[in-house]
Every structure is written in structure tokens, then in C-alpha cells.
Amino acid sequence: MPSVRSASLAARAGTATRALAFWAAVALPVPALGLIAVGADLWVVFALLACNAVALVVGHDYRSRPRPNRDH
Incomplete structure (x- = not known):
């Protein structure tokens, strides 16, 4: 069973x-x-454009800040 620390890493x-x-x-x-x-x-x-396409696929879900909670 993986530890919490390794999962966080x-x-x-x-x-x-x-x-x-x-x-x-x-x-x-x-x-x-x-x-x-x-x-x-x-x-x-x-x-270079192929590398760009790979980067688009891998990085498409990146967010620099968490989304605000909209459950009011």
C-alpha cells in the first residue's frame, strides 16, 4: 500500500x-x-510542432490556481 507521502509526491x-x-x-x-x-x-x-501538440495534450488540464468553489 503506497504511503500518503508517496501519493503526495x-x-x-x-x-x-x-x-x-x-x-x-x-x-x-x-x-x-x-x-x-x-x-x-x-x-x-x-x-517542433509535434512537440507542441504533445505539450498541448499533456498540459491541457493545468490550472495555476484552484477553481473557486461555486457551491453557494
């Missing part, structure tokens, strides 16, 4: 992974546009 690791993926999904289009502007090989741009 796993939850924090999952939150950190989602946060990193969310912010990567926000930032990755910028270098992709730069690569297109300088005429980089298309496979490099597509690889």
Missing part, C-alpha cells in the same frame, strides 16, 4: 509535469515561427 510530480507542458505549449509556437522565417528545414518545424 506523485501528485506534485503530475502537477509539475502538466505545468511544464502547459507553458511549453504556450512558448513553442514562437521558435517555430522563427524557424519558418529563417527558412529552416520543414522537418525541424514539423518536429
Whole structure:
């Protein structure tokens, strides 16, 4: 049976992974546009956009602050 501490550690690791993926999904289009502007090989741009898509999927559920309780 996993301890409460290891469950808490796993939850924090999952939150950190989602946060990193969310912010990567926000930032990755910028270098992709730069690569297109300088005429980089298309496979490099597509690889970066594929990483962006993965980051979107992993980070889609990230919230920097908890939602307020709306059960009045």
C-alpha cells in the first residue's frame, strides 16, 4: 500500500509535469515561427510542432490556481 507521502509526491510530480507542458505549449509556437522565417528545414518545424501538440495534450488540464468553489 503506497504511503500518503508517496501519493503526495506523485501528485506534485503530475502537477509539475502538466505545468511544464502547459507553458511549453504556450512558448513553442514562437521558435517555430522563427524557424519558418529563417527558412529552416520543414522537418525541424514539423518536429517542433509535434512537440507542441504533445505539450498541448499533456498540459491541457493545468490550472495555476484552484477553481473557486461555486457551491453557494
